[in-house]
Amino acid sequence: MAHPKRIARKFRELRARNEAALIPFIVAGDPDLQTTRNLVLELERRGADLIELGVPFSDPMADGPANQRAIARGLKTGASIAAILAMVSELRKETDIPIILFGYFNPYMHYGCAELARDAAIAGVDGVLAVDLPPEESAPLAKPLRANGIDLIYLLAPTTPIERNRKIAARASGFLYYVSVTGVTGARTHLPDDLAEHVGALRAVTALPIGVGFGISTPEQAARVASFADAVVVGSAISALAERHGPTGDVVGAVGDLVGAMKNAMREERSAQANAGASK
């Protein structure tokens, strides 16, 4: 199947417009899959550039409390991989936004790596990320994904040595996901001071776009990260909003407002940068 490679195309378009991508992470099925579908469409309208769909797992070892609870809610409403892929299929009638599955390896393995790659491609998924699948163990998933034109997104951490960054970057496609904090997911009031330096150092080992995530929860933080990274991922802040507004409240509106504010702040930061550069 000729795959459109939506992720690479999106980053090319954004670069041409001097924009950083905003990537909301939303847990599929929180509070239900219909809302997840509505969220994807609304977030795109409010400025989201790519979407990470959290695939629920009973034991999310790399997640902090907000995402743990969101994942538990998604699990309860029955957001299985099959149900998530069916939803993506439906979404593809309405949007071309790049969609990345973000989850743990065990549910992928049980679906079957080859079957997942095939069905995800048919549904219109563009990337897959497995939090607990380092490159040493990723071959069984990486091969069928590549054969189906889907990007396997790798994480790089503040603890990853430079040589290892180089090795991982060499096998990556789509973009590289730099974990901004030494820790699990969850909103942080302070991001590390040397974040820009770390991302700068990664530029030396890869030409791929670099996204930054974990801990980013406010428009101010998003703007700061957008000044040196190609993409900003926001997750736990959305999970917290979904919890607060619940199945009865206006989750879509509340998350839409946050995403809109973040994207505006990111755009403003980039144009301020450009103006400062032009007036030099």
Place this chain on the structure above:
Amino acid sequence: MPAFPDTHGHFGDFGGKFVAETLMPALFELEQAYKEARRDPKFHADLERYSREYVGRPTPLFFCANLTAKLGGARIYLKREDLCHTGAHKANNALGQALLAVRMKKERISAETGAGQHGVATATFSALFQRACEVFMGSVDVERQALNVFRMKLLGAKVTAVDSGTKSLKDAMSEALRDWTATVRDTYYLIGSAAGPHPYPMIVRDFQTVIGREARRQIVKHEGRLPDILIACVNGGSNAIGLMYPFIKDKNVRMIFVEAGGLGINGPSHAATLTLGTPGVLHGNRTLLLQDELGQIRDTHSIAAGLDYPGVGPELAHLRDSGRAEYAAVTDAEALEAFRLLCETEGIIPALESSHAIAYTAKLAPTLPKEQVIIINLSGRGDKDMNTVARALGVPLREGG
């Protein structure tokens, strides 16, 4: 010795390193540190000295004349790991890894615990080596092993109750991994069983094999030959692999892993991973797991907190698949009965975990000829289980009563 694990930590189809990238460099660092420690005579000398002078090794191998007579079959020996300082085999591993932590200059030690025996052992060596210590424990286990929680606190450890998921060992381990992800630069994560990502299953096994090396010498002294059967309870599998690994090439020595059958393996309430598990990835390794067809981990149950986990160490999964080891499940009720049996026949109060191994022996021994020799790993003592056993027997325990 067999060449397991391979350089990536695989035992056949099982094992490996399945963790978030943040932890990968720490696992490589640990591998390197362990490799160097193994080559360092000073490390071995320290390990040997603390084992002898502090843990109290070697532990005795005791011939159970009364139990043997009562069951009327094979000759039964107990390897007395219950006599280790802190009351269980967990001390062997905690000592070895705490020495590694000191060598690696880690200021803080963290651990997960189920029954609390590993938590107590870790708190003990943290006190001895003057390290900060935090133990993660499911809130259900905090309640049912309250005595061990108090012991850990007396030893200076911080005990953090984990309220997520099933509130038992599985979630304690998830939380310990989350904590390590945030503290990895200065914390040594001291895993309590032959489980988790490589190199832990190998390291824990190596530190526990002192049990089997001693037992081998001791049984030859008693019987003039090797045993016919080795029996141990299994959760992650550290006491089982510790006893059995030194016999792994002796193909005539049967190895039997006994796991928690809970309320019965036909229902949902058990932790019989070797009997009913399927391959999957959890807590850093590929192994057998109790899970549904979508790969979501199932709730487990055992009267023994230290057996209440939906997985098993990767090497044990491999030994099951290769046919080298046999396995069986024992119910809560059978374990309780065996608990009383050992109290009454030999004057030894076993841990509820170890009682599972005794229960299986009680079924097996009468079917065997009198010349056969069985060694049971008595992995721990039952003091910690007084509340649970009293409740199960309907006996109210009152303070000063």
